[in-house]
Amino acid sequence: MLDREGFRPNVGIILLNQRNQVFWGKRIRTHSWQFPQGGIDRGETPEQAMFRELHEEVGLHPEHVRVVARTRDWLRYEVPDRFIRRDARGHYKGQKQIWYLLQLVGHDWDLNLRATTHPEFDAWRWNDYWVPLDVVVEFKRGVYEMALTELSRFLPRCDYRNRFLRSNMRGRDGEGCFEESQGAHFELPPGATFDPDPQLSHP
Numbered sequence: 001m002l003d004r005e006g007f008r009p010n011v012g013i014i015l016l017n018q019r020n021q022v023f024w025g026k027r028i029r030t031h032s033w034q035f036p037q038g039g040i041d042r043g044e045t046p047e048q049a050m051f052r053e054l055h056e057e058v059g060l061h062p063e064h065v066r067v068v069a070r071t072r073d074w075l076r077y078e079v080p081d082r083f084i085r086r087d088a089r090g091h092y093k094g095q096k097q098i099w100y101l102l103q104l105v106g107h108d109w110d111l112n113l114r115a116t117t118h119p120e121f122d123a124w125r126w127n128d129y130w131v132p133l134d135v136v137v138e139f140k141r142g143v144y145e146m147a148l149t150e151l152s153r154f155l156p157r158c159d160y161r162n163r164f165l166r167s168n169m170r171g172r173d174g175e176g177c178f179e180e181s182q183g184a185h186f187e188l189p190p191g192a193t194f195d196p197d198p199q200l201s202h203p
Contacts, residue, residue, distance in 0.1 A: 001042050006093030007076055009040040011050045012147060015058070015065070016103045017126055020155050023058065023104075023111075024131060025121035033135045035144070036120070037097065046070070046098040054102070057120045059112025068101040069154035075099060077143045094139075099147040101154055129155070 002008055013036040015023035026033050038053035040046060047067075054060050078094035085092075104110075113121050130148065133141045 001040070002092060003096065006091055007074075007096040008092065008094075009046075009074075010037060010095040010097045011040060011046050011053060012037040012075075012097045012099040012143075013050060013054060013057075014099065014101050014147065014151060015054075015060075016068070016101065016129075016156070017108075018104070019126075019158055020129055021126035022129055022131060024125055024127035025058070025113075026123040028119055028122040031135075032137050033131075034137070034140065035131075037095075047100075050098075050100050056116050056118075057113075058124070059115035060104075060106065060110060064104065064106035064110050065102040066105050068103050068156060069151055070101070071097075071099045071147060071150050075143045075146050077139055080139055083139075095143075097143060097147075099151060101151040103156055 013023075015036070017023075023035070024033050025036060036053055036057040038049065038057065040049040041052075044052070047070075051062050054062075054065065074096040075098075076094060076096045079092070081089055111124065113119050113124065129152065131144070133144055136144055
């Protein structure tokens with residue numbers, strides 16, 4: 001299902017744990033890492049597609065997560081011709097994506113990369129929010145940067161079990177923890193802002 005410009009509707013998922021680290025998956029039989037993502041089927045809403053992909057790729061159900069936010073508009077990337085099937089060249093141009101920020105309310109052991117017979121990942125780990133883009137396939141890097149930047153303003157407060165850790169807002173392994181009011185700690189591209197958008201509808 002392509003739009004008039006040749007972009008396929010798609011969803012991307014940034015899944016947080018309680019320390020605002022993100023799920024980082026290694027694509028099966030490759031050396032590239034990425035967030036879960038997948039196409040929107042005909043008749044599906046972006047949110048329905050997101051929950052379906054969440055289960056198919058990482059084995060989670062809606063009760064395992066809380067929807068924190070989503071991007072306002074489609075984010076697009078073009079796919080180089082060498083990655084497009086010959087019969088689709090000239091018609092298929094790339095992906096347009098709605099990105100969702102989710103927080104895991106279940107447990108690590110709820111994740112299951114073998115939830116279907118066609119797994120997307122063969123390894124995963126929790127990574128710092130600002131993921132290393134050099135391990136992402138090159139043509140997706142711009143969209144990753146845009147999605148992470150737009151959704152970073154909605155990062156929840158960390159839910160540390162030990163309240164004494166709140167004094168310096170850092171975890172035992174040195175990973176940072178973000179407060180909603182500490183957006184100034186992020187380096188954003190020119191023109192980006194953490195100020196709430198008054199026109200932003202409820203995510």
